Amino acid sequence: MTCSSTDQPSQLETACGSLLNELQIIWDEVGESDTEKDKMLVELEQECLKIYRSKVDEANRCRAQFRLAIADSEAEVAAICSAMGELPVHTRQPAQRAGSLKEELKSITLQLDEMRMRKDEKLKNFLHVMEQLRSISIEIMPNECSPSKLVVDESDLSTRKLQEMCSHLELLQEQKNDQLKQIMDHLSTLNSLCSVLGADVKETLRSIDPSFYESEASKSVSNVTMERLALTIGRLRETKLERMQKVQDLASTMLELWNLMDTPIEEQRRFHNVTRNIAASEEEITEAKSLSEDFLSSVEAEVSRLEQLKASKMKELISKKRTELEELRLRAHLVIDSELSAIESGAMDSCSVLEQIKEQITAAKEEAFSRKDILERVEKWSTACEEEAWLEEYDRDENRYNAGRGAHLMLKRAEKARALVIKIPAMADTLTAKVTQWEKRTSMGFMYDGVSIASMIFWCR
Structure with missing residues (x-):
């Protein structure tokens, strides 16, 4: 029958007492002195104490290991609860604990195993969402996607964090859809531009991204592809604008040449x-191949043909423009430019002469417009001077009052002439002031058929 723990000390004392009595009998029989006996008893006590102490130390270490294991398990449970954003599992203080350390360690171990399983399940959800984030990030922004940024932080596995990741995933999915829509718009624009320019749209797309030439499902939606599309569209649009400007310039030249040479409407069509x-x-320019290289070449060829035809008729055109310039200068009382005779000597090519004549026509029109007010005043002043000369001659005529046919008409003219002559000084002053203003404004001298107004007024006086 097993003894209870309360009976063990008395049994130990009885056993030790029996052994000590037996040892005393042996020492007496041997003849050990009392001093030796005391010394050996002291040694015996010390050896017993040492054995007890080693056992106590061993028991203490075992207890400490149990407590450390319990504390580590509790800390891990608390860490898992914190990572998952849950309240920590309630643990009692040592004074409140019931049962042995072994029982307590078993209980916390079961709890820890359960928390680890829950953490693993939650971590799987995080990894699933993170994998989707990684996949869609690589799709839409491969150059900006860093693997180090797409790692699950196991210290934060809370529901709030998972919701944030799901929200981020939704935003990325929306961004992907937006980029796909933009890419489709870019593709439509690119197709239109290639059509107008007569470019091979398949080759153009292949140079941007081979996936555009493959199935629709594998079409790239990355920001890199979007940038390449945008750059290609920009380049094609620049080409379109350049060709459009060139065609419009050619069209303007064509119209001018048609007008100069009276080209028939049938040929113009x-x-x-x-x-x-x-x-x-x-x-507005959307017609297929309306700005292709072949079309542009055909327009250039037609303009070249017209230019050659124009060259053959250049003398006729120059003569016509020269006459127009001379008439303008005559009407504006400007001196005829001696440079116009260069075409006759062959000092300049005909195209340059024609261009200069056109420029002179434009300049003559502008100058004539600026001189209009002064010319009108010169005409009035000149008419007044003519009337003054007539009046002087009329006054010298001794027979001016003789009755005769038309005498009364001459008298009326003389009366009007005298009224006009009185205004000549004021007209001359106003004319001089106007000329001075014009010369200051234009920084040029005002000449009337090669003579200054001041000289004209002087000689008239």
Whole structure:
């Protein structure tokens, strides 16, 4: 029958007492002195104490290990609860604990295993969402996607954190849809531009991203692809604008040449698709191959043909423009430019002469307009001076009052002339002031058929 723990000390004392009595009998029989006996008893006590102490130390270490294991388990449970955003599991203080340390360690171990399982399940959810984030991030922004940024932080596995990741995933999915829509818009624009320019749209797309030439499902939606599309569209649009400007310039030249050479309407109709877009905006030109290289070459060839035809008729054109310039200068009382004789000596090529004549015509029109007010005053002043000369001659005529046919008409003219002559000084002063203002404004001298107004007024006086 097993003894209870309360009976063990008395049994130990009885056993030790029996052994000590037996030892005393042996020492007496051997003849040990009392001093030796006391010494050996002291040694015996010390050895017993040492054995007890080693056992106590061993028991203390075992207890400490149990307490440390319990504390570590409790700390891990608390850490898992914190990571999952849950309230920590209630643990009692040592004074409140019931049962042995082994029982307590078993209880907390079961709890820890359960928390670890819950953490693993939650971590799977995080990894699933993170994998989706990684996948869609690589799709839409491969250059900006860093693997180090797409790692699950196991110290925060809370529901709030999972919701944030799900919200981020939704935003990325919306961004992907937006980028896909933008890419489709870019593709539509690119197709239109290639059509107008006569470019191979398949080759253009292949140079941007081979996936555009493959199935729709594998189409790239990355920001890199969007940038390449935008750059290509920008380049094609620049090409379109350059060609459009060139075609419009050619169309203007074509119209000018047609007008100069009175080209028949039937011949002009062949290039109606060119001239009708002479003032069109970039968005309005959408017809296929309307700005292709072949089309541009055909327009250039036609303009070149017209230029050659124009060259053959240049003398006729120059003569016509020269006459127009001379008439303008005569009407404006400007001196005829001696440079116009250069065409006759062959000092300048005919195209340059024609261009100079056109520039002189424009300048003559502008100068004539600026001189209009002064010329009108010169005409009035000149008429007044003529009337003054007539009046002087009339006054010297001794027979001016003799009755005769038309005498009364001459008398009326003389009366009007005297009224006009009185105004000549004021007219001359006003004219001089106007000329002075004009010369200050234009920084040029005002000449009337090569003579200054001041000289004209002086000689008239």
